[in-house]
Amino acid sequence: MAGEPQADCLFCKIVEGHVPADVVRESETTIAFRDINPQAPTHVLVIPKAHYPDAASLAAAEPGVVADILTEAGRIAADEKIDDHGYRVIFNTGAGAGQTVFHAHLHVLGGRGLQWPPG
Structure with missing residues (x-):
């Protein structure tokens, strides 16, 4: 069920503290941690604490949490x-599109020149 922790979800396990992560920020609705395979000098993931499989389902169910994620991205930057x-x-x-963990998450990348279009 969307919003509920999923036993097989890596990011749900990070939220619950069952899997370690290099956490850089945490709010009531989000947690942010460094990507284990960084693609830039700064590469942080911002995730909702509630489980949603992707950005579209998160936005449909909890648009305020999407705003929280973007606010946290600015603070991380x-x-x-x-x-x-x-x-x-x-x-x-x-x-x-390259999503490998099906728990909505935002990548914050910086610290070097970033070309467009990517990949």
Whole structure:
């Protein structure tokens, strides 16, 4: 059921504290941690604490949490000192777009030049 923790979800296990992560920020509705396979000097994932399989289902059910995720992304950029130079925020939705963990999450990338279009 959407919103409820999923026993087989890596990110739900991180939220519950069963799997360690390098947490950089936490709010009432979100948790942010460093990606274990960074694609830029700063690569942080921001996830909702509630389980939703992708950004679209999260936005449909809890648009306020999407706003919380974007607010946290801005705070992370400021904390990491990449806000002045520029940074990218990305939701990959679906396997064809590169989503590998089916718990909605936003990538915050920065600290180097980022080309467009990506990949």
